[in-house]
Structures are given as C-alpha cells and as structure tokens.
Amino acid sequence: MSLPEPIGRHADVMAGLARLLDPLCAQLVARGMGARRLQLDLHRVDHSTLHVQIGLARPMRDPARIAALFSAKVAEVDAGFGIEALRLSAPVTEPLAPEQITTQGGSPARDDMADLISRLGNRIGFEGVQRLHPAPSLTPERTFRLAPAAGAPDPDPCPVPPRPVPPRPIAIFPPEPVLGAFGHPPASFRWRRTRYTTLRATGPERIAPEWWLEDPAWQGGLRNYWRIETAEGPRLWMFHTPRRDHWSVQGEFA
Structure with missing residues (x-):
C-alpha cells in the first residue's frame, strides 16, 4: 500500500496495517489456511526498509488479534523522515479449518492461551516458552512432561489409571x-x-x-x-x- 503522504505515528502505522490485514485474512479464509508468521515491511522515504515480524503459537487469521500482537513491535519502529509504503505478507502458513464462533462474542480459552504464548514468544523467543503436558505415570515427578508451547497440539488425555487417584497438590x-x-x-x-x-x-x-x-x-x-x-x-x-x-x-x- 502506497501512501499519499509519509507517516510516522504509531496510530497511523497501525491504521495502515489494519487496512492490509483484512484482505490478507480474507485470502487465508478462502484458501483454508492460517498464518504462523507475518511480516510487515515499512518503506521509508530515505529508501530504507524496516522489517517487523511476529510469530504465532497456532495458525491464525483474525485481524484484530494479529494487530494486537503487532502493536508492541510497531511502537519500537524508528520511522525516520517518514514511511511512504507498507507491505504485509504471511511467509509461513498452515491449514486451518473453520471454527465455531461463540454467540457471546468472547474468545475461547484456547485462543486466549495462544495469544499469551504468542506475546511471550515474540518477546523472549518461542524456544523459551514451554508447557506442561500430562504423562501416564503415578510417580509424582513423572506425571508431566515439558513440550514446546508454540505449535504443539493439544495434549492427549492420559490413560485412565487402574484405580482412582487421590487429589494432588497444586x-x-x-x-x-x-x-x-x-x-x-x-x-x-x-x-x-x-x-x-x-x-x-x-x-x-x-x-x-x-x-x-x-x-x-x-x-x-x-x-x-x-x-x-x-x-x-x-x-x-x-x-x-x-x-x-x-x-x-x-x-x-x-
């Protein structure tokens, strides 16, 4: 998207990003895909280009949630003498099936967790974010295992123990x-x-x-x-x- 006048404020860049996100997400919907990584290229008037990338914990094509993840990184951008063009791309995508939308308008708990993992991953690196998954053992130290939080499938339920297990501490x-x-x-x-x-x-x-x-x-x-x-x-x-x-x-x- 080329701009008639250079911009530099955070709000203006986010407004331009929003205009690019809608058609990009519409293309993802049409292809049954979700983005796992997005890149925003900001072309400055001095002919230099800034690259702003975000990773996502799971495939996503919700413009509002994606924009929220871009916001912190866009705030750190040095616009110099101004930005005259923006380009948004999704270099990494994965299949994403249609999902049921809640009538209350709230985000499912799984989406909230994915957004949290995405925010942490973009700040400290996705390799540093891990989750505890249940493991089929009665030994307290082995009732869980560590697994990468980003992109990991929902944990499979553990096999039903042969006898009821008393409550475990928090x-x-x-x-x-x-x-x-x-x-x-x-x-x-x-x-x-x-x-x-x-x-x-x-x-x-x-x-x-x-x-x-x-x-x-x-x-x-x-x-x-x-x-x-x-x-x-x-x-x-x-x-x-x-x-x-x-x-x-x-x-x-x-």
Missing part, C-alpha cells in the same frame, strides 16, 4: 526433609525452619518406585503419602519412607 517440588517428625502421621514436625502441628491427616497412599527406571531419588524404596492439614494453615503433601524411616514434604495444596 504445587509439587523436589522432596524437602522434615525434622522432628514422629508417629504416623507425625503430631508435629519442623519444615523450612518453621514448627507445624498436625490438625488433620488423610492417608496413607502408597506409591512404589517404577522398578524399570533407575531414579536416584527413589533409592529409598516405596513411599507412604499423607495429606496433612496444619494448625498454622499450610496443607502439605508429605511422605514417609519406611526403609529409611524418614519424612519429607513434596507438595502444597491450595
């Missing part, structure tokens, strides 16, 4: 030692330099190590897990290792 971390814990469950204990008193306890849930995998963290053998509600407030996920007679905290409930 945060799981490497086991942390507990001091002064006696009894099953302990009436009181010390964790992270704080003394806690057990108010209620549910358990035990016995989890055995996956013998076909070598894991130094499970050299102590099977674990008996307890859900501990403390008088001080925290709701902890603790386990006892019978072989070593040792208590540890591995998670915290909301």
